[in-house]
Every structure is written in C-alpha cells, then in structure tokens.
Amino acid sequence: QKEVEQNSGPLSVPEGAIASLNCTYSDRGSQSFFWYRQYSGKSPELIMSIYSNGDKEDGRFTAQLNKASQYVSLLIRDSQPSDSATYLCAVFTGFQKLVFGTGTRLLVSP
Amino acid sequence: EAGVTQSPTHLIKTRGQQATLRCSPISGHTSVYWYQQALGLGLQFLLWYDEGEERNRGNFPPRFSGRQFPNYSSELNVNALELEDSALYLCASRVDSPRSPLHFGNGTRLTVT
Numbered sequence: 561q562k563e564v565e566q567n568s569g570p571l572s573v574p575e576g577a578i579a580s581l582n583c584t585y586s587d588r589g590s591q592s593f594f595w596y597r598q599y600s601g602k603s604p605e606l607i608m609s610i611y612s613n614g615d616k617e618d619g620r621f622t623a624q625l626n627k628a629s630q631y632v633s634l635l636i637r638d639s640q641p642s643d644s645a646t647y648l649c650a651v652f653t654g655f656q657k658l659v660f661g662t663g664t665r666l667l668v669s670p
Numbered sequence: 671e672a673g674v675t676q677s678p679t680h681l682i683k684t685r686g687q688q689a690t691l692r693c694s695p696i697s698g699h700t701s702v703y704w705y706q707q708a709l710g711l712g713l714q715f716l717l718w719y720d721e722g723e724e725r726n727r728g729n730f731p732p733r734f735s736g737r738q739f740p741n742y743s744s745e746l747n748v749n750a751l752e753l754e755d756s757a758l759y760l761c762a763s764r765v766d767s768p769r770s771p772l773h774f775g776n777g778t779r780l781t782v783t
Contacts, residue, residue: 591768601773662712
C-alpha cells in the first residue's frame with residue numbers, strides 16, 4: 561500500500577462546475593496535510609494546509625479532512641480553465657516524513 | 671520575503687560529466703529538500719537536509735549527493751551523468767515543524783546529451 565494515493569486522472573469537468581480531488585493515506589499518525597497545484601513545467605505551489613478534521617475554506621477552494629477514514633480532499637468551486645493543472649496531495653506522517661502523492665491531473669473545459 | 675532560489679535555471683551537460691545545482695532556502699528555514707521530476711512524471715524524493723545533516727535519502731544511486739552549508743543553503747551534485755538524469759530538479763525549504771509546508775523554488779532544468 562502506498563503511503564499517499566491519488567487517482568492520476570485526468571479528471572475532466574466543465575467550466576463552472578465543482579471539481580473534487582481525493583487523496584488517501586496509510587499512516588494513522590499523520591499530522592498535517594497539504595494540497596499543491598503544479599502547472600506543466602513549473603514548480604508546485606501551495607494551495608491549502610489542513611490539520612484538523614472538518615472543512616477549511618479559502619476562496620474557491622475547500623479542503624476536507626477525515627482522519628478516521630484517512631482521506632483528505634480538495635474541492636474547487638466554479639472551476640476555471642486556468643485551474644487545469646496537476647494537484648498534489650502531501651502528508652506529514654507520524655514517522656516525521658513528508659510524502660507526496662503522484663498527483664491528479666485536472667482538465668477544465670470551457 | 672524572498673522565496674526559495676535555485677541556480678542555474680537551465681543546465682546542459684554531456685553524459686559522464688558532473689552537475690552541481692544550488693539552492694538558497696527562505697530565510698529562517700532550516701530544512702532543505704531535493705526532488706527530481708522527469709518529464710510527465712511525479713516528484714521523486716532525493717534528499718532531505720536539516721541543520722547541516724542529511725536526514726533522509728530517496729532511492730537514488732550514490733552518484734547523487736549533496737550537502738547543506740552553515741547558512742542553510744544547499745547544493746546537489748550528480749556525478750557520472752546519464753541520459754535518464756535529464757529532469758527538472760526542485761529544491762524546497764521549510765521550518766522543521768509538523769505544520770510547516772514545503773515552499774518550492776522554480777527548479778533547475780538539467781539536460782544530459
């Protein structure tokens with residue numbers, strides 16, 4: 561079992577729709593969870609951090625964490641073509657390791 | 671606040687040569703991470719340095735090495751370059767705390783011919 565798993569996609573959504581990106585992790589002792597966006601050929605940029613169960617909203621982005629089920633998700637409301645990118649989930653595990661998933665490619669069509 | 675800076679932006683080497691990539695972390699960040707990202711692939715963890723010490727190493731051969739200096743800057747050395755070493759090399763820094771995210775530099779694009 562991989563430490564952090566993401567569906568590679570691509571996830572295709574029409575402009576204006578809600579995009580839902582999911583990530584599962586294996587270490588129940590994981591403490592911190594991060595979402596990054598990476599455009600092709602560019603470096604990852606931090607979108608959201610979440611540490612406690614529940615939802616955290618920032619503009620069009622909402623991160624959701626469920627430690628009991630060991631998943632973290634990212635919702636993007638009113639998706640725009642400029643949101644088309646690869647989204648990386650990163651988890652700081654109980655073993656003091658920062659582990660990245662392989663990323664989900666999102667395509668938003670006009 | 672200045673971000674993570676990497677140099678050079680692009681580097682072209684021939685097979686068998688050595689490459690040196692440099693990284694300056696955000697001020698106050700003591701941890702530096704190096705990742706390799708081949709075209710179309712995910713991030714592959716290379717090295718983690720904190721307070722001048724190597725804390726963890728990814729599944730890469732010994733010809734990939736590095737160090738962290740007293741000012742927390744870091745360099746990555748790749749010896750005996752192979753064609754498959756062509757990739758984007760990303761440096762990132764963070765405060766060594768569980769709630770601290772990684773902040774990435776813009777990367778060095780290494781091309782081996």
